[in-house]
């Protein structure tokens with residue numbers, strides 16, 4: 001009892017100590033920047049730029065086919081961001097990340113052609129990736145037909161997408177123009193809220209759990225890779241980070257970046273002049289959990305999105321801090337579009353983008369188009385991982401529905417429904433290996 005009294009008596013005194021004197025700012029003075037890897041030479045140049053792409057109008061939203069009305073407001077701004085890197089030999093690489101549903105292939109083509117013509121950026125050195133937030137606007141790259149000229153929904157979507165394309169070009173230009181000497185390191189951490197959202201196909205159809213999701217035994221990729229871009233004086237300038245999971249914590253009618261939007265926002269808080277960019281992984285069959293309020297009483301979907309964002313941003317903070325692995329370069333990149341066929345043989349082949357980018361032998365990016373399931377990420381890390389890191393991104397340079405592995409295709413279900421031929425995985429994997437070998441010589 002005596003101890004407790006003494007403790008209580010101390011509390012007011014301690015509280016008084018934490019109150020700043022009149023006129024002083026409540027925050028401590030800024031600390032000088034400290035490099036996490038002072039031994040790594042600042043032999044790169046890097047620049048980052050971002051632009052708000054929150055729709056000015058309440059457009060129709062992307063992602064859930066069941067929606068019956070357009071957006072009603074906004075909870076968080078959406079951004080397009082660009083990170084430009086240049087190695088010692090002058091080779092340049094640009095990542096564009098979008099808080100949007102996907103990267104329409106027509107937009108990728110238009111922008112890579114324009115960036116090559118006007119900025120000298122090689123097409124294989126442009127990555128365009130979308131977070132797949134389901135709280136963003138529908139996009140439209142097909143020009144309006146005569147019949148659609150008076151269709152407000154179609155016209156708004158087209159106008160938005162045209163403006164978006166201009167905005168993206170402007171941030172690519174700015175990121176390249178504003179490059180400054182930089183030090184690059186990378187590492188990875190882990191984050192666990194992604195779960196496999198497909199049912200457990202190993203259970204017989206009449207098993208009581210046969211149709212329950214998520215599947216705790218299903219494959220996941222919980223790695224959180226992060227590329228750290230540090231100015232020559234040691235200050236943190238930008239970070240590119242990845243995670244393989246749908247941005248579907250939310251199902252409401254407000255603009256929001258979902259967990260990835262919050263993760264970027266939290267990383268940027270208290271860091272003026274710093275840009276955080278989210279690179280979506282192979283999350284085609286992954287959802288964030290929990291993701292419905294009835295599982296966690298009293299917690300809203302929005303709170304869950306913020307909690308997942310905090311978990312991910314915490315993992316990124318660790319990936320940016322622990323045991324930094326230097327990146328020295330050079331940049332070598334390859335991009336090809338392969339033909340993917342449909343099983344019915346009636347539809348023309350789809351031109352599917354496959355991109356491999358090596359940063360020396362230290363880190364390899366593999367980017368694939370559309371909604372790639374997690375099997376691809378796990379397979380490439382297994383087959384190509386050695387001393388250097390393998391970072392696999394889906395949702396890049398194309399947006400045409402799900403890309404199943406052979407396993408998923410044979411099991412069936414939602415992610416297998418596009419009707420690809422059975423050699424879909426084989427064709428993609430062969431091309432990735434071929435490009436990787438070409439760049440490794």
Ligand SMILES: [Zn+2]
Nearest residue numbers: 132246284371
């Ligand atoms: Zn999806």
